Amino acid sequence: ELKDTGWQELPGCQAVCGTGCDISSAISEYYDPHYVRVRAQAGPLVSPWSHTLEMVPEYVAEIGPPRLELQSTDGVVKVKVFPPEENESKKMWINDLSFKYNLVFWENSSHAQLQNKNVFPVDTIDDLAPNSTYCFKVQANLPMDGKQGWFSPISCVKTTQKAVDDLCATNLSVLALNMNFHLLWNNQGNQDVTYDVQYLLGFLKKLNDDHSDKWLSVPMCENITNTQCNFTSIATTAFFYLRVQARQGHNKSCLSREVEVDPLKTNGIGPPGVRLDLSDTLLHILISPPGGAEGEVMREHYDLSYRILYWKNSSDKEVVQQKEVKQTIATVSDVSPSSLYCVKVQAFSIAYNKSSAYSQQQCIHTPAGTPLPLVIFGIFMGALLVVLLVAASLVFVFYQAYNKIKYVFFPSCQPPLNIEGFGAQLFSSPYLSAAEEPVESCCVIESMVTEEGNQIHFTDYKHSKESSRDSGNYSNDDNTSGSKGSKETLDKEMV
Amino acid sequence: TMNAFGLIQIGLLLSSTTIISSLQCNHLPLQQRKVIENSLRLLDKMGKEFPQQCLREKKSFRFPTQVLQPRQKETVGVAIEEIFQHIFYIFSKNLTLAAWDEKALDQFQNGLYLQIEQLEACVIKKHIQHHWRKEVSRLKLKKYFQKIHCFLTDKQHDLCSWEISRAEMRKCLQLIDKVTRKL
Numbered sequence: 135e136l137k138d139t140g141w142q143e144l145p146g147c148q149a150v151c152g153t154g155c156d157i158s159s160a161i162s163e164y165y166d167p168h169y170v171r172v173r174a175q176a177g178p179l180v181s182p183w184s185h186t187l188e189m190v191p192e193y194v195a196e197i198g199p200p201r202l203e204l205q206s207t208d209g210v211v212k213v214k215v216f217p218p219e220e221n222e223s224k225k226m227w228i229n230d231l232s233f234k235y236n237l238v239f240w241e242n243s244s245h246a247q248l249q250n251k252n253v254f255p256v257d258t259i260d261d262l263a264p265n266s267t268y269c270f271k272v273q274a275n276l277p278m279d280g281k282q283g284w285f286s287p288i289s290c291v292k293t294t295q296k297a298v299d300d301l302c303a304t305n306l307s308v309l310a311l312n313m314n315f316h317l318l319w320n321n322q323g324n325q326d327v328t329y330d331v332q333y334l335l336g337f338l339k340k341l342n343d344d345h346s347d348k349w350l351s352v353p354m355c356e357n358i359t360n361t362q363c364n365f366t367s368i369a370t371t372a373f374f375y376l377r378v379q380a381r382q383g384h385n386k387s388c389l390s391r392e393v394e395v396d397p398l399k400t401n402g403i404g405p406p407g408v409r410l411d412l413s414d415t416l417l418h419i420l421i422s423p424p425g426g427a428e429g430e431v432m433r434e435h436y437d438l439s440y441r442i443l444y445w446k447n448s449s450d451k452e453v454v455q456q457k458e459v460k461q462t463i464a465t466v467s468d469v470s471p472s473s474l475y476c477v478k479v480q481a482f483s484i485a486y487n488k489s490s491a492y493s494q495q496q497c498i499h500t501p502a503g504t505p506l507p508l509v510i511f512g513i514f515m516g517a518l519l520v521v522l523l524v525a526a527s528l529v530f531v532f533y534q535a536y537n538k539i540k541y542v543f544f545p546s547c548q549p550p551l552n553i554e555g556f557g558a559q560l561f562s563s564p565y566l567s568a569a570e571e572p573v574e575s576c577c578v579i580e581s582m583v584t585e586e587g588n589q590i591h592f593t594d595y596k597h598s599k600e601s602s603r604d605s606g607n608y609s610n611d612d613n614t615s616g617s618k619g620s621k622e623t624l625d626k627e628m629v
Numbered sequence: 630t631m632n633a634f635g636l637i638q639i640g641l642l643l644s645s646t647t648i649i650s651s652l653q654c655n656h657l658p659l660q661q662r663k664v665i666e667n668s669l670r671l672l673d674k675m676g677k678e679f680p681q682q683c684l685r686e687k688k689s690f691r692f693p694t695q696v697l698q699p700r701q702k703e704t705v706g707v708a709i710e711e712i713f714q715h716i717f718y719i720f721s722k723n724l725t726l727a728a729w730d731e732k733a734l735d736q737f738q739n740g741l742y743l744q745i746e747q748l749e750a751c752v753i754k755k756h757i758q759h760h761w762r763k764e765v766s767r768l769k770l771k772k773y774f775q776k777i778h779c780f781l782t783d784k785q786h787d788l789c790s791w792e793i794s795r796a797e798m799r800k801c802l803q804l805i806d807k808v809t810r811k812l
Contacts, residue, residue, distance in 0.1 A: 165768040165775070192768065228778055229718040277749060278711060278758050335735055337742035341721060372736060373743040396743070398660070437659055485656040 141171075149175070164191040164226055195226050197283030200235065200274045204289055209296025210260040211268065213237065213253055217342065218274050218283060231340055233274040233283075242267040242290060254339045256346075267292045302388040303329060303361070303378035310369075310401040312425040313432045317355075317363045319378055319390065328381050331355035331363040336373035336394075349377070369397045398435055403490040406440060406481045410498040417466040417475055417498070419444070424481050424490055436483035440464075447474040447497065471503030654751035658809075661709070664744045665806045668737055672799050675733035679796060683789035690776050692801050693769035697808050707761040708770065709805055710748040715774040716798055717741045719781070727791035 147155035161168065167190050174181040201216035215237075217230040227233070237253045240246040241263065251259065253272070262268060269290040274283040303319040310316070317331060332349040339345060355363035365376065378390040407422035421440055425432050442457040442464055457464055469475060476497040482489035696708050720738060752758055761767060777794055784790035 165772045190768065192771065193762075228775060229714060231718045231721060232714045277753050278707060278714075278761065280758050280762050335739045337717075337735075337739045340717075340742055370736070372739040374739075398656070435659075435663060483656075485659040487655060 141169075144170075161191050164195070166190070192226065197227065197233075197274050197276065197281055199284040199286040200233075200272055202270060202272050202286045202289050204270060204291045206291045206293055209262070209264050209294055210258050211262060211270075211291060211293060213257045213259060213270070213272075214344075215253065215255045215257075215272055215274075217255070227276070230342065232276060232278070234277055235272050235274055237270060237272045238285070239268055239270040242269050255342045256339070256344050262293050264293050264295045299388045300324065301327065301380045301382055301386060303380050303390040306376070306378065306390055306393045308376075308393060308395060308400055310397070312404040312429055313366065313369065313397070313401055315364065315366050315369045315395070315397070315401075317365055317376055317378075317393070319361050321361050324380075324382065326382055328357050328359055329355070329361070329363075330357065330379040330381065331365065332377050332379060333365065333368055334375045334377075334392075336375065339375070352376075369395065372397070398486060401432070401488075403432070403436065403438070403481050403483065403488055405491045405493040406479050408477055408479050408493045408496045410475075410477060410496050412469075412498060412500060415467065415469055415471070415500075415503070417444075417469045417477075417500070419464040419466065419477055419479070421462040421464070421479055423462060436488065437485055438481050438483055441480045441482055441489075442477060443479070443492070444475060444477045446470065447476050469500050471500050473500050474498070475500060654747065654754075657706075657747060657751060660747070661744060662809055664740050665802055665809060667740050669799065669802050669806065671733045671737040671740070672795060672802065675729040675737065676727070676792070676795060679792055680789070683792050686784075686789050687793055687796075688780075690773060690780075690797055692797075692804065693766055693773055694804065696764075696766040696770045697804070703755075703757045704761040704764055705808075706748060707752050707757055708764075708767075709809075710745060710752065711761075711767070711770060712801065712805065713741050713745050713748075715770075716801070717745060719774070719777060719794065719798070723781070723786040724791070726786055726788050727795075728788070729791075 142160075144155070144157055144160050146159060147157060157170065167188055170187045170189070171183045171185070173183045198218040200218050201220065203214040203216070205212040205214075215235050217227075217233055219225045219227060219230070235253050235255065237251045237257075237259070238248055239251070239259065240248050243266075253259075259268075267290055269288050271285045271288045273285045275281060276283075300322040301324060302322070304322060305318075305320040307318050308315060309318060319329075321327060331352040333352055334345060334349050338348050352363060352365045353367050355365065363378075368374070373394075373396050376393045376395060379387055380390070381387045404424040406424050409420040409422070411418040411420060419442055421442075423429060423433055423438065439458060439460050440462070442459065443454055444457070444466060445452045445454045446469075457466070466475075474497055476495050478492045478495045480490055480492045696712075697705060717738060720734065724734070752761075777797060781790050781794055
């Protein structure tokens with residue numbers, strides 16, 4: 135009836151006399167919750183089931199002790215740690231690379247001081263007193279799972295005398311600017327020493343295997359005599375170790391201490407370049423990023439920003455202003471004319487908390503500008519002049535037009551009254567348009583037109599001559615007197 | 630639901646990043662984006678395209694996406710660190726039959742390793758791992774990688790099992806990339 139409910143009998147834990155039992159055989163899925171219950175039996179009597187215990191094996195399991203191997207050579211102790219469950223086919227801790235090993239060691243003396251060191255599976259302990267016995271124990275921890283493992287049994291070893299080796303390279307240091315890396319070291323005053331700079335990729339130390347054969351030579355730094363090496367070629371953004379092997383002759387060699395290099399953390403950012411430009415009242419700051427053309431990778435990884443400092447170089451107190459930008463062009467808009475402005479720029483990375491040195495100071499003179507009120511006045515006067523000119527010409531044009539219209543449609547001179555019917559035909563007569571000259575004051579009537587006929591008598595002619603003579607006199611006089619005079623003359627003639 | 634999922638992810642990663650930044654681990658979010666970008670690139674570079682003959686054996690391992698949206702916001706960073714640990718472990722041995730480019734593989738491992746170490750230091754500093762321990766999805770994640778590990782072991786790390794695993798890891802990193810980019 136048990137099988138129906140899902141519960142199974144635990145083999146090896148049936149009819150147990152004590153109050154404990156090993157249930158490992160029933161545990162196969164380490165990440166699934168398991169449920170256990172117990173009941174007592176006394177003869178035919180059976181107790182009810184106990185409260186069900188729920189547990190997840192991975193959660194309750196503890197990390198067993200690792201295995202420790204020690205080797206004492208040349209004044210140092212070489213340590214090799216084998217992970218827990220090393221020979222198990224089915225492991226609780228599958229990822230044995232995630233262990234962090236804590237080595238505890240002390241000198242086997244009366245007042246022993248415990249030392250702690252985080253070690254790799256294959257590691258070296260130096261800085262130990264020679265010819266002394268040291269004892270070691272190690273535990274495997276899983277910090278992310280919040281677990282601390284059991285300690286291995288204690289193992290003791292005696293250190294040897296360290297051979298005084300003045301051949302080794304010492305004081306290894308790294309100088310890095312704009313992702314150009316140099317390793318420098320000291321020669322201990324030896325001659326005929328050649329150096330080999332070697333590097334090891336960081337992750338190899340994390341593996342359980344011995345990495346001593348995984349060191350590679352840095353290109354261009356093999357068999358060199360100078361005490362520096364440019365290792366830019368291998369310094370991509372990865373993490374690695376460096377060491378220097380010193381060689382003298384055929385059989386003498388020495389390995390220096392190791393140096394850790396995290397390129398992005400070690401690198402120093404160089405100063406950017408600055409160029410200034412002016413346009414109107416704007417000051418343009420053109421920044422050339424550090425590292426030049428090859429520095430693109432660096433800029434990308436650091437996510438660089440720029441801090442600009444600018445000030446007006448005047449005799450009064452200089453106020454330094456600051457501006458932070460991400461682009462390589464910045465503009466300052468409130469520059470005063472006829473002044474000297476100076477600028478310097480610094481590159482920085484917020485993420486990596488790094489900043490470069492400031493660039494060289496660049497200065498520029500702003501041009502003399504026309505004072506603003508004068509400019510405004512000038513523009514105003516100019517506009518005024520233009521408006522006046524336009525207005526004047528318009529007025530002139532309109533006046534001329536008015537005059538013409540007045541002359542044509544409303545003339546001041548009236549036609550004579552005796553020209554009857556003339557007015558009626560006034561507008562249809564073409565005579566009008568041709569008349570440019572003022573009306574003549576009088577006209578000379580040379581022949582008398584009688585009612586009898588059209589014949590012209592000579593006597594009449596003489597008469598007319600006389601009269602014309604008279605007329606001539608009169609007309610001459612009247613010509614000068616004006617139009618009114620001409621009217622009178624005409625009247626006289628008719629009579 | 631997908632929109633809500635996306636919003637939750639953004640919110641969680643925003644808050645988790647704020648926490649990581651305040652630990653003087655300011656460079657980690659930026660570096661993490663670069664590591665993921667780089668890892669995806671190297672994963673492609675180390676081998677050729679997926680072999681046709683392995684298509685028959687291809688299986689889905691069903692990555693537990695809920696691990697990137699845990700109840701405790703700070704633990705997204707820890708989840709990513711654990712994923713990197715597992716990937717690092719898988720690609721650390723028995724690679725002979727895969728016949729991949731060793732240099733690309735080394736750089737891939739090295740990038741992951743650096744990120745793991747730095748993330749771990751920051752997480753421990755702020756005791757975020759205690760919250761992570763109580764996460765249910767944490768066990769689902771371990772199960773997922775256990776499945777892949779068993780798959781490789783059963784197939785004796787032959788070419789097809791490696792190629793299938795590599796494709797699976799690419800999917801996994803792409804998912805993390807998407808979550809990290811939304812920031």
